[in-house]
Amino acid sequence: MLRRMGVLGRRRPRAALRRSVVVGVRLPGRVWVQIHRAQNRVRDIAAMAAGYCNDQPGEPGGGYRHWRCARRRRHRGLHRFRNYVWDAQGRTEYAPVDDFPSQPWDRNGTPTRRQARLDQDRRRAAAEKRAAARRARRDTT
Structure with missing residues (x-):
């Protein structure tokens, strides 16, 4: 013991x-x-x-x-x-x-698969929007 x-x-x-x-x-x-x-x-x-x-x-x-x-x-x-x-x-x-x-x-x-997919789509759309804003800023300067 x-x-x-x-x-x-x-x-x-x-x-x-x-x-x-x-x-x-x-x-x-x-x-x-x-x-x-x-x-x-x-x-x-x-x-x-x-x-x-x-x-x-x-x-x-x-x-x-x-x-x-x-x-x-x-x-x-x-x-x-x-x-x-x-x-x-x-x-x-x-x-x-x-x-x-x-x-x-x-x-x-x-998250469920659907919730994960929706989150991924929202993040992708936000990233594309930020990239477009950066391109627009870069083109104006």
Whole structure:
């Protein structure tokens, strides 16, 4: 028993556990994205099966990607995630309540494929706009 104890009296982790942690850390980023997307899909399906609304604000600036409505399905009024509400157009407002509804299926912040594609398109359009402005400035000087 004394041989197994570590410096501070804790047991040392087994070699197999240490190896699995190291292997887990070395996974490529794309693999983690796929894992998070799969977890999010499962959580969304579980929320819908339990009768939750599951609507999210679609527009950038209208909330975070992982927000999902925490109200029961077929509710009236705005969608709610904790202290924030949004409408069908994705406009989000801070509307605090004393006892906000719990969010039993918290999601990872990893975007879905559609959200990632829309973000990439917006960034590309903004970069093209900046490049055009730089060209116009360069041509005028």
